[in-house]
Amino acid sequence: MRVLGGADVSTLRFDPTRTVHAAMVVLDAQSLAPLGEAGASRSGGLPYIPGLLGFREVPVLAEAFAKLPVRPDLILVDGHGLAHPRGLGVACHLGVVLDVPTIGVAKSILVGRVQGALPDEAGAQAPLVWQDRQIGVALRTRRGANPLYVSIGHRVSLATALRWVLALGRGRRLPEPTRLAHEAASRVRLAATAIAE
DNA sequence: GCGACAG
DNA sequence: ATCTTGTCGC
Numbered sequence: 001m002r003v004l005g006g007a008d009v010s011t012l013r014f015d016p017t018r019t020v021h022a023a024m025v026v027l028d029a030q031s032l033a034p035l036g037e038a039g040a041s042r043s044g045g046l047p048y049i050p051g052l053l054g055f056r057e058v059p060v061l062a063e064a065f066a067k068l069p070v071r072p073d074l075i076l077v078d079g080h081g082l083a084h085p086r087g088l089g090v091a092c093h094l095g096v097v098l099d100v101p102t103i104g105v106a107k108s109i110l111v112g113r114v115q116g117a118l119p120d121e122a123g124a125q126a127p128l129v130w131q132d133r134q135i136g137v138a139l140r141t142r143r144g145a146n147p148l149y150v151s152i153g154h155r156v157s158l159a160t161a162l163r164w165v166l167a168l169g170r171g172r173r174l175p176e177p178t179r180l181a182h183e184a185a186s187r188v189r190l191a192a193t194a195i196a197e
Numbered sequence: 198g199c200g201a202c203a204g
Numbered sequence: 205a206t207c208t209t210g211t212c213g214c
Contacts, residue, residue, distance in 0.1 A: 013206045048205075050202040079203050089203070110203045204205050
């Protein structure tokens with residue numbers, strides 16, 4: 001494992017043009033030092049529809065991916081992977097399209113419920129279950145913060161996904177790749193709207 | 198029919 | 205998802 005990637009998008013709350021600004025970042029897996037980033041914007045796509053997030057975000061994320069200076073060996077995606085009504089969240093979707101291993105890292109639940117208690121301590125975890133099946137894990141990365149929901153994306157086991165997210169926390173709620181991608185996507189949006197003026 | 202509902 | 209400074213708590 002040499003290079004890690006992070007993927008996220010930024011949108012305006014009410015945007016008639018439905019423009020989605022995407023960003024992908026790459027960082028050294030060892031030091032977590034940023035290696036580069038790329039962005040892309042696209043309008044006229046689908047609106048946000050729970051369960052169909054991949055169809056809205058993957059096309060523009062793939063566009064950003066093509067501009068990356070280095071190909072990541074593993075990508076952390078902001079959103080669910082397997083923890084989805086049809087087992088095909090945006091993380092799985094992106095992984096299949098790019099043919100790159102992915103992990104789903106969501107900030108809230110789409111389907112399922114957390115089984116058991118989740119202590120308010122960093123590292124605490126509990127199964128995310130849906131229809132009598134474990135589809136992911138609720139992981140408290142920081143005490144006092146709402147948990148993250150980690151699930152399989154593409155070609156990565158849940159155990160491995162969990163290990164990565166735990167290792168990339170850096171004392172903050174979001175793992176570094178996703179955190180940087182979120183900031184990058186926000187910059188892509190701000191820059192695009194500034195130029196449009 | 199009603200409520201839930203990643204970003 | 206985004207709007208936003210100060211503020212409450214460890």
